[in-house]
Amino acid sequence: MSIVTVIGNPRSGSRTYGAAVAATDAIVDRLGYEGPRDVVDLSALGPALLDPGAHAGVEIALELVTGAAVTVFASPTYKATYTGLLKAFADRLPPNALAGQVALPLLVMGHARHALAVEVHFRPLLTELGAFVPTPGLALLESELPGGEPLARWADLVTPQIAARQGALR
Secondary structure (H helix, E strand, C coil): CCEEEEECCCCCCCHHHHHHHHHHHHHHHHHCCCCCEEEEEHHHCHHHHHCCCCCHHHHHHHHHHHHCCEEEEEEECECCECCHHHHHHHHHCCCCCCCCCEEEEEEEECCHHHCCHHHHHHHHHHHHCCCECCCCCEEEEHHHCCCHHHHHHHHHHHHHHHHHHHCCCC
């Protein structure tokens, strides 16, 4: 099993990056997982994602994601949904690329009125790609970052679903 974190913020070193890594850490800690972990920061791949040709970095990122057992997908909230950068990456994935995989959506938002976007917009993207998406997705207010108590409560809710889906994880 491997765990991958995908960050869909167009800025490197973003708060979304920190929240995504903290969310992955919370899941890893609760599962007692000690295997491979990778981070795919899409900010480094932006121009290549929009070019229809093959690019080594994009191909490596796609392989990491399609080969993972669990992937945390994180994005800031732009126009009440995930970023176009994340969508451009998802569009590169073949149909059912996430079949048999657990995908965890995380949105960082500026206002609580966007809280449903993680369920209404982000979850359908991941389920369309074949992933099992535990409930609920994680919507974090910027004022709650790096996540603290809301992130811990979320991890406590979804980790049993991941464990049940994956069976023996160690």
